Amino acid sequence: MQLKQSKRQNVKLRLGISGPSGFGKTHSALLLAFGMTQDWSKIAVIDSENSSASLYSDLGNFNVLDLQAPYSPERYNQAIEICEKSGIEVIVIDSITHEWQGKGGCLQIHEQLGGRFQDWAKVTPRHQSFIDKILQSTCHIITTARTKIDYSLDVGSNGRTKVMKHGTKEITREGFEYELTVNFELINDQHLAKSSKDRTGLFMNKPEFVISAKTGEKLLKWCNAEPVTSKDVIEKINSTLSVSELTKLYNENPSFQQALNQQFRDKKQQLENLVKPSNFSSNGISKSSQQSSQ
Numbered sequence: 001m002q003l004k005q006s007k008r009q010n011v012k013l014r015l016g017i018s019g020p021s022g023f024g025k026t027h028s029a030l031l032l033a034f035g036m037t038q039d040w041s042k043i044a045v046i047d048s049e050n051s052s053a054s055l056y057s058d059l060g061n062f063n064v065l066d067l068q069a070p071y072s073p074e075r076y077n078q079a080i081e082i083c084e085k086s087g088i089e090v091i092v093i094d095s096i097t098h099e100w101q102g103k104g105g106c107l108q109i110h111e112q113l114g115g116r117f118q119d120w121a122k123v124t125p126r127h128q129s130f131i132d133k134i135l136q137s138t139c140h141i142i143t144t145a146r147t148k149i150d151y152s153l154d155v156g157s158n159g160r161t162k163v164m165k166h167g168t169k170e171i172t173r174e175g176f177e178y179e180l181t182v183n184f185e186l187i188n189d190q191h192l193a194k195s196s197k198d199r200t201g202l203f204m205n206k207p208e209f210v211i212s213a214k215t216g217e218k219l220l221k222w223c224n225a226e227p228v229t230s231k232d233v234i235e236k237i238n239s240t241l242s243v244s245e246l247t248k249l250y251n252e253n254p255s256f257q258q259a260l261n262q263q264f265r266d267k268k269q270q271l272e273n274l275v276k277p278s279n280f281s282s283n284g285i286s287k288s289s290q291q292s293s294q
């Protein structure tokens with residue numbers, strides 16, 4: 001074992017795109033992949049959606065691996081290995097929902113074992129092998145997942161039971177989103193997307209947008225960029241000349257907002273003091289400058 005300084009080096013992205021059927025998951029994933037490679041032949045789609053990826057063959061000569069039932073974790077793992085050995089740079093898994101809920105997927109495997117709680121001890125390791133295969137892949141991987149409306153039965157203050165809607169939920173095992181670098185949620189059939197998980201800081205808390213090849217280019221640039229350190233941000237804070245410039249710097253570095261909060265506040269106060277009329281004498285020279293020259 002050896003300690004080493006952390007670096008963003010040879011990062012392989014794990015991206016997720018979720019949404020209901022017809023919202024453009026496959027199309028968005030393909031455009032995202034092309035933006036990362038600029039070469040359609042370096043993209044492969046593991047297609048469990050009845051060859052739906054082939055509907056977009058007019059986009060370019062990407063590769064397709066049609067995956068038929070049973071949709072066991074092992075068959076997905078085998079498909080990923082085939083893509084890796086073929087020199088593929090970006091693998092699109094369209095979709096991971098079948099590995100969980102499809103014919104021969106984890107839920108059916110569990111049911112066939114008896115459907116008891118203890119039967120998950122045999123299913124969970126198989127599902128985890130699929131997750132590990134994605135995380136350890138030598139390729140960038142984009143996954144798509146179907147979503148459904150999430151409901152619950154709650155008891156109101158009047159003692160009556162009522163149905164509560166909690167938004168959408170991905171049809172896969174809970175917690176998969178936490179393994180991803182970025183997860184995009186398609187919110188309507190106009191292909192508008194928002195980020196529900198973002199370790200890059202590029203998309204979180206930003207307005208909805210349409211995923212394009214430019215999105216992939218931006219992500220690849222993040223992968224290859226030298227990581228920004230707190231020292232870099234502090235130097236930029238000290239060199240800012242206006243509050244608007246400081247605000248822009250703050251928004252561009254969400255990962256340092258909490259750690260360097262005091263530095264941002266002190267610099268903002270300093271800049272605001274510079275433009276206060278009370279800090280200037282009648283001849284236009286700042287009082288602090290006069291005092292330093294005396």
